[in-house]
Amino acid sequence: MKTVKTDIKIKEVLFRDEKIFFSLEDGREIGAPLKWYPKLYNATEEELQDYKISPGGYGVHWNKVDEDLSAYGMLTLNQEINSQLL
Numbered sequence: 001m002k003t004v005k006t007d008i009k010i011k012e013v014l015f016r017d018e019k020i021f022f023s024l025e026d027g028r029e030i031g032a033p034l035k036w037y038p039k040l041y042n043a044t045e046e047e048l049q050d051y052k053i054s055p056g057g058y059g060v061h062w063n064k065v066d067e068d069l070s071a072y073g074m075l076t077l078n079q080e081i082n083s084q085l086l
Contacts, residue, residue: 008071009057022071032074039067
């Protein structure tokens with residue numbers, strides 16, 4: 001059984017070079033290509049900036065494009081993609 005790590009808290013969302021990044025409370029920055037998230041990839045700048053970090057800091061919701069991402073999900077997806085490339 002997998003345990004979900006819940007101490008990963010997002011403090012800021014950043015976009016640069018066609019990638020999305022979460023700045024975490026512990027000082028780390030994690031990111032992924034926007035192409036992995038088609039709703040965000042096709043969103044306007046205004047839509048990308050219309051987000052809210054959940055009260056617990058574990059996820060982000062984009063109102064206008066109805067998309068939700070979590071830091072844990074981004075880390076898990078990155079690991080899955082990297083293992084497929086090896």
